[in-house]
Amino acid sequence: MFQLKDFEKCVFELSKLPGIGRKTATRLALFLLKMDKKDVLALTKSIEALKDKIRFCKICGSLTDEEICSICKDATRDKTTICVVEEAKDVILIENSGNYNGLYHVLGGRISPLDGITPDVLSFDKLISRIEEGNIKEIIIATNPDVDGETTAYYLKKILSDYSMLKITRIATGLAVGSHLEYSDEFAILKALENRREI
Numbered sequence: 001m002f003q004l005k006d007f008e009k010c011v012f013e014l015s016k017l018p019g020i021g022r023k024t025a026t027r028l029a030l031f032l033l034k035m036d037k038k039d040v041l042a043l044t045k046s047i048e049a050l051k052d053k054i055r056f057c058k059i060c061g062s063l064t065d066e067e068i069c070s071i072c073k074d075a076t077r078d079k080t081t082i083c084v085v086e087e088a089k090d091v092i093l094i095e096n097s098g099n100y101n102g103l104y105h106v107l108g109g110r111i112s113p114l115d116g117i118t119p120d121v122l123s124f125d126k127l128i129s130r131i132e133e134g135n136i137k138e139i140i141i142a143t144n145p146d147v148d149g150e151t152t153a154y155y156l157k158k159i160l161s162d163y164s165m166l167k168i169t170r171i172a173t174g175l176a177v178g179s180h181l182e183y184s185d186e187f188a189i190l191k192a193l194e195n196r197r198e199i
């Protein structure tokens with residue numbers, strides 16, 4: 001019996017694509033065989049890059065490979081609490097600490113006048129829209145406990161003061177002053193969240 005294992009494998013993989021039956025997949029595989037190797041490699045590389053491309057969640061700004069991240073989609077999470085962080089990586093850190101079950105909002109940085117980062121380039125507007133749309137009861141401010149992080153926290157408190165139904169809390173600085181979430185261990189992050197205080 002005539003067998004070409006690698007060829008068959010390629011036909012099998014191609015036939016997983018929508019609208020590609022076995023016949024078309026065979027034709028494509030034969031075509032790939034005839035193509036220049038560099039063109040085939042450019043194709044496989046571009047597919048890999050496509051898959052590797054992570055996006056930002058449309059709602060919260062966390063990293064996702066879909067339009068909406070798994071946290072925003074998760075029906076079991078507490079949709080009344082939003083933890084506001086500076087960067088998408090902070091979401092991963094807090095998630096890894098293991099005990100937070102609310103939602104997130106990624107600002108995309110922190111207010112830093114010296115670096116020319118003013119509130120309008122961060123996603124405060126989006127946060128306000130989420131508060132106005134949803135049934136949000138608590139905002140946890142988890143910006144870093146350094147000068148810029150505190151400036152950002154202060155600004156947040158100010159713009160959120162119009163929403164009297166909101167409880168606004170700040171993570172405890174069990175995280176030593178000046179220490180970023182990034183350099184804190186999971187236990188410290190967990191404690192900082194647990195010991196948050198109303199501001």
Ligand SMILES: [Zn+2]
Nearest residue numbers: 057060069072
């Ligand atoms: Zn999200």
